[in-house]
Amino acid sequence: MKHLLTTRDLDREAAVRILDVAEEMAATADREVKKLPALRGKTVVNLFFEDSTRTRLSFESAAKRLSADVITFSAKGSSVSKGESLKDTAQTLVAMGADAIVVRHPASGAAHRLAHAGWIDASIVNAGDGTHEHPTQALLDAFTLRRRIHGADARGRALDGTRVVIVGDILHSRVARSNVWLLATLGAEVHLVAPRTLQPAGIDEWPVTVHALLDDALATEPHAVMMLRIQRERMVDAYFPSEREYGRMWGLTAERFAALPADTMVMHPGPMNRGLEIASVAADSTRSTVLEQVTNGVSIRMAVLYLLVAGVEEERA
Amino acid sequence: MSGLIVRGARLLGGETGDIRIVDGRIDAVGSVDPAAGDHMIDADGLVALPGLVDLHTHLREPGGEASETVLTGTRAAAAGGFTAVFAMANTSPVADTAGVVEQVEALGRQHGYATVRPIGAVTVGLEGRQLAELGAMAASRAQVRVFSDDGHCVADPLIMRRALEYVATIGGVIAQHAQEPRLTEGAQMNEGPLSGELGLAGWPAVAEESIIARDVLLAEHTRSRLHVCHVSTAGSVDVVRWAKKRGIAVTAEVTPHHLLLTDETARDYDARFKVNPPLRRAEDVEALRAAVADGTIDIVATDHAPHPDERKECAWAEAAFGMVGLESALSIVQHTLVDTGMLDWAGVARVLSTTPAAIGGLAGYDAPLAVGAPAHLTLVDPEASRRWSTDELRGRSRNTPYTGITLPGRVIATVHGGVPTVLDGALVDADTVATTAGGR
Known part of the structure; x- marks a missing residue:
């Protein structure tokens, strides 16, 4: 594996391997010395064209625990805002010795271009591209689900038969896209819920069951409900009439939360709009995995960086 | 007087014959005895077409000289077999005054590679609010007859109604870029399963079809002529077919790229395939080909849209819309329509020369390859085959989508007005063309 751009091209074996390596990485977090020497002498660049403190810190932390040298390049206030292109920026960073580039970009396909346009030869990790994909988020979600369901016995397993309901702005959600492909590959049963206005074209061809109404989806008694962040500006574009109506129809309200099976997990990629797509009682309950998702994010990103950077070395040797 | 003899070309009726050109006009067709001093072009195995006419070209000058100029764009045109191009108005400054259109027309005449007929803007600054001085542009030396805000839709129904009515008084036509702006805000590619998967904002077919439907009804109501630019969907074809059946004075064009490429090309996020309107489904490509064959779509026009590398070597959403097309247009038409048996070479002459000239009010193309007509002609070797690359381009920009395709x-x-602009498959140099053309 040279790049991680989308979860679509991960087969079941590769996906389970990433999750298993992440288990190893998670185990080291319990040690007194958390650092591994795996990427000593390697340089990982975080190239962020879009603000995302959480994802950036998670990748930084992952790279540092693997002993890589980490350079973080935020586009704001840099030469990028002076008109330097994605191509020039990436070539500059590779000239400085980057072995892997973790890229977050507001345009869909930016990571794909960096990997395949022939501009540079470095491993590319997609840390979120526009409204396309966010593969490490999906991997950490799958990792979180697998751990909750299988506990210490998780290694080697997939998510066969796990029913996951994903709710919200599917149209603009890179988290949803990455989760759909990955969860389906891992054998999970995926249900998507969104008003018709927020369902992407062609959703009927995805390996999912689509519902317009949340209550229909919750009636399937899912193992997990994943609430997506809803952006308030979507109202202006007439995707839905008001926050109140959205919350009433597609929010995980206290009433809906109370009616769920007692072991249904509540997931959210963060940051949350409490009171809009998710009630505090759901977000703060023991069934919420929100903080575990953050912790697991570091393990997953360690696994991905390790497999891309050290893994490529192994293959060459 | 010495002339130019095209020896043994395949004429449009299918027969083989010679063409003698004297003094910028076709002097004789058939079996021609050379006179002393005549130059000869051996056209054995070549098809003789009337000079091609492109109703939709972006020459970029003034203001966009980093992408193209009148000189480089007409060289690209000549290389593609064109002898006349209609230059779109979205330059900087916009071609919305007599001064700008006269400048562009004069540059074309000075260089001599092709007749340049400027298209005037419909509205001031292409802003869709106030009519530009269509009458002044029509009366100028550029004799503008086609008006378009191309790049932008004349979206306001009242402005469109008035433009259709007003242009009728000067014998012109409005060429509409049919794109409902609210339905296409931020749009990046055809709306469909692939846009949903790739996370690129969709450009739905209905945004084109609804404007065409409105405009043909407005054309009927105002008893004016409408031309629809770059029709891209099967639904648009249905609307145009309905309108023609009803007797509405509408003509329509399709680009070569919409006759060949589909939205699948976006899968790699390579912005060379980003164009407006976007590449559509395979079903649309089929419907567009059939519409050219049955005459619902009147012409093929290139929408040649040059952009410098840096506007394409970036993330898809940040890239410019458009692709160059003058050099490749005839090959794409042959590939998609002639070699598939949907159109013969006389049909090619119709969709790429006679009809676009008629729509644009361009004289000298109504009697293709007839004795006495101006000598605009193109000789094409239909048996040749090329693996396409940027080496085939003659304009200033390299944004062709066909690289690697045979x-x-x-x-x-x-030959443009008797002046050879391409000989032996190579452009004649600029000084020779300018001097020869100027001497006429």
Whole structure:
């Protein structure tokens, strides 16, 4: 594996391997010395064209625990805002010795271009591209689900038969896209819920069951409900009439939360709009995995960086 | 007087014959005895077409000289077999005054590679609010007859109604870029399963079809002429077919790229395939080909849209819309329509020369290759085949979508008003063309 751009091209074996390596990485977090020497002498660049403190810190932390040298390049206030292109920026960073580039970009396909346009030869990790994909988020979600369901016995397993309901702005959600492909590959049963206005074209061809109404989806008694962040500006574009109506129809309200099976997990990629797509009682309950998702994010990103950077070395040797 | 003899070309009726050109006009067709001093072009195996006419070209000058100029764009045109191009108005400054259109027309005449007929803007600054001085542009030396805000839709129904009515008084036509702006805000590619998967904002077919439907009804109501630019969907074809059946004075064009490429090309996020309107589904490509064959779509026009590398070597959403097309147009038409048996070479002459000239009010193209007509002609070798690359381009920009595809046909010679602009498959140099053309 040279790049991680989308979860679509991960087969079941590769996906389970990433999750298993992440288990190893998670185990080291319990040690007194958390650092591994795996990427000593390697340089990982975080190239962020879009603000995302959480994802950036998670990748930084992952790279540092693997002993890589980490350079973080935020586009704001840099030469990028002076008109330097994605191509020039990436070539500059590779000239400085980057072995892997973790890229977050507001345009869909930016990571794909960096990997395949022939501009540079470095491993590319997609840390979120526009409204396309966010593969490490999906991997950490799958990792979180697998751990909750299988506990210490998780290694080697997939998510066969796990029913996951994903709710919200599917149209603009890179988290949803990455989760759909990955969860389906891992054998999970995926249900998507969104008003018709927020369902992407062609959703009927995805390996999912689509519902317009949340209550229909919750009636399937899912193992997990994943609430997506809803952006308030979507109202202006007439995707839905008001926050109140959205919350009433597609929010995980206290009433809906109370009616769920007692072991249904509540997931959210963060940051949350409490009171809009998710009630505090759901977000703060023991069934919420929100903080575990953050912790697991570091393990997953360690696994991905390790497999891309050290893994490529192994293959060459 | 010495002339130019095209020897043994395949004429439009299918027969083989010679063409003698004297003093910028076709002097004789058939079996011609050379006179002393005549130059000869051996056209054995070549098809003789009337000079091609492109109703939709972006020459970029003034203001966009980093992408193209009148000189480089007309060289690209000549290389593609064109002898006349209609230059779109979205330059900087916009071609919305007599001064700008006269400047562009004069540059074309000075260089001599092709007749340049400027298209005037419909509204001031292409802003869709106030009519530009269509009458002044029509009366100028540029004799503008086609008006378009191309790049932008004349979206306001009242402005469109008035433009259709007003242009009728000067014998012109409105060429509409049919794109409902609210339905296409931020749009990046055809709306469909792939846009949903790739996370690129969709450009739905209905945004084109609804404007065409509105405009044909407005054309009927105002008893004016409408031309629809770059029709891209099967639904648009249905609307145009309905309108023509009803007797509405509408004509329509399709680009070569919409006759070949589909939205699948976006899968790699390579912005060379980003164009407006976007590449559509395979079903649309089929419907567009059939519409050219049955006459619902009147012409093929290139929408040649040059952009410098840096506007394409970036993330898809940040890239410019458009692709160059003058050099490749005839090969794409041969590939998609002639070699598929949907159109013969006389049909090619119709969709790429006679009809676009008629729509644009351009004289000298109504009697293709007839004795006495101005000598605009193109010789194409239909048996040739090329693996397409940027080396085939003659304009200033390199944003062709066909790199790596093997395309049939090759322009061997182009003659513009008796002046050879391409000989032996190569452009005649600029000084020679300018001098020869100027001497006429």
